[in-house]
Amino acid sequence: MGKVFDWIDSRFGIKAPHKRFLQRPLPERINYLYCLGGVSFVLFLCLLVSGALLSIYYVPSQDEAFQSVVRITREVRLGWFIRGIHKWSANLLIVFILLHTLRVILHRAYRPPRELNWIVGVCTLVVAFASGFTGYLLPWDQKAYWATEVGTSMAGTIPYVGRYILYLLRGGPDITGSTLVRFYSLHIIWLPLTMGALLWAHFHMVKRQGISGGL
Amino acid sequence: MNRRDFLSTAIKAFFTLLGIITGVIALLFSYPSRIRRPVIEYFPVMDEDEMPRRGVRTVTFRYTIQKKVLTSRAFVVNHKGSVYVLSPVCTHLGCLVNWHRKKNQFLCPCHGGKYDIEGRVVDGPPPKPLTRLPFRISDGKLHIGMKV
Numbered sequence: 568m569g570k571v572f573d574w575i576d577s578r579f580g581i582k583a584p585h586k587r588f589l590q591r592p593l594p595e596r597i598n599y600l601y602c603l604g605g606v607s608f609v610l611f612l613c614l615l616v617s618g619a620l621l622s623i624y625y626v627p628s629q630d631e632a633f634q635s636v637v638r639i640t641r642e643v644r645l646g647w648f649i650r651g652i653h654k655w656s657a658n659l660l661i662v663f664i665l666l667h668t669l670r671v672i673l674h675r676a677y678r679p680p681r682e683l684n685w686i687v688g689v690c691t692l693v694v695a696f697a698s699g700f701t702g703y704l705l706p707w708d709q710k711a712y713w714a715t716e717v718g719t720s721m722a723g724t725i726p727y728v729g730r731y732i733l734y735l736l737r738g739g740p741d742i743t744g745s746t747l748v749r750f751y752s753l754h755i756i757w758l759p760l761t762m763g764a765l766l767w768a769h770f771h772m773v774k775r776q777g778i779s780g781g782l
Numbered sequence: 783m784n785r786r787d788f789l790s791t792a793i794k795a796f797f798t799l800l801g802i803i804t805g806v807i808a809l810l811f812s813y814p815s816r817i818r819r820p821v822i823e824y825f826p827v828m829d830e831d832e833m834p835r836r837g838v839r840t841v842t843f844r845y846t847i848q849k850k851v852l853t854s855r856a857f858v859v860n861h862k863g864s865v866y867v868l869s870p871v872c873t874h875l876g877c878l879v880n881w882h883r884k885k886n887q888f889l890c891p892c893h894g895g896k897y898d899i900e901g902r903v904v905d906g907p908p909p910k911p912l913t914r915l916p917f918r919i920s921d922g923k924l925h926i927g928m929k930v
Contacts, residue, residue, distance in 0.1 A: 616804065620811050644815045645807060 588774055597778065603667035608766065610660040615759065617653040625705070627751035629744030632707035657699055664692050684772040691765045694758055701754040707747060715742055715750075820929035822916060827856065830922045834860045838881045838899065840870075847930045856915055856926055857881060857888070861899050867926055868901045869913040879912070888912065 576582045624643055626635040639646040668688065671677055677685035704715045719742070723733035738745035783791075827843040839858045844851055855878065857868040868888075870878045877892035887904060888897040896905040901912035916927035 616808075620808055623812050642815055643811065644813065645811045648807070649811055 594778060600670050601778065603663055603670055607660060607663040607667055610656045610663060611762065611766070613652060613656040614660065617649050617656065618755065618759075620649050621653055622755060627705070627748050629707065629747055632705065632747060636706045636708075657702060660695055661699060664695055668692065680776055681772070684769060684776065687765055687768050687772070691762060691769065694762050694765060698754060698758045698762070701750040701758065704747060704750045705754065712742060715746065719746075822927040823930045824916075824918060824925035824927050826921075826923040827926050828858070828924050830919055830924060833858055833865070833924055836860055838883075840881060843926070845928055845930075847928075854928070858924065859899060867915040867917045869915050871913065872908055873903075873910040873912065874906070874908040 572582075621639065624635060624639045624646070626632060636650075639650055641647075671685070671688070700715075700718055704711045719733055719736045722736055723729045725732060734740065736746075736749075737743075738749045823845075825843060825845040827841050833839065837860065840855060841858055842853060842855050844853050846852070855870045857870060859866055859868060870880075870888075872879050872890040872892065872895050874890065874893055874895050877890050879888040879890045879895070879897065882889050886899060888899075888901070890896070890906065890908070894906045895903070895908040897908070897912050898904050901914065903909075903911055918925050918927075
């Protein structure tokens, strides 16, 4: 295994710079609170893997979406488990991102030169919320339908432009099959890609700027 | 073994194990949990006295698979006293062959496959003779077996 990896790395050259980063000495005051961001990232990876698996069986159509979710839970081998992983990782992701944010606030780690990283971090939080909101519609049951009805109606209350934002979100005046496909596309393509780019920027800046001095 | 090496090995082992478990779970999950093998079901296609005394008769019939109504064709053949049913699906690439009475052959319009009255390949690209469909005669009707 090691030899195969070395053969690849002699051409790829990715080991040395990462070794320098991953094995750098950390300040002594580091404690477990500094793991919250890492925990969030691991949860994000769990979501990617379980979501990719769920997409094998999920059917994004207004006639079949609900039935396909029932089939995943009841008939597909370990389907209940994969769906459970996806659900609980999603819930915990929000919790851990918020705890991570709280840690950054308390340590005042948002101050220069880390303002941009704070902004990128807030963007990841927004993307995580958006993923949660779009993913909530996908089971296509009563709860999903009404949550989306309420959530998108809020956008409709914005003065002047609200109505057009509402149509953009729903793909029409009402929540229909086209809303479902829209949310599905956002949930499995656009938001994860955006999240990937944001996380790359986030980690890149952590690497460049180092861990903040804290209080 | 010092502490650093032990931890390094332990971490590597942990992640290898995690990767293997995830892979196994992903494989179990994606493999279909129910594989329905096709069973042969018999559908009535014509009356017994409509069957040919000699030669080939083309029959078009309807049958249902999982509540879907499908139309299909078959050749009912009476040749030298033996009766059999041939599928019209060419064994080359799946076009439907036609019976040509003057030439006494089944001809495929796509790539020129030719079969004799018993379904054996005479000329052209088909690799196998025409498929013989299972059939039976009951209640005065000819029934043809289809995979459903």
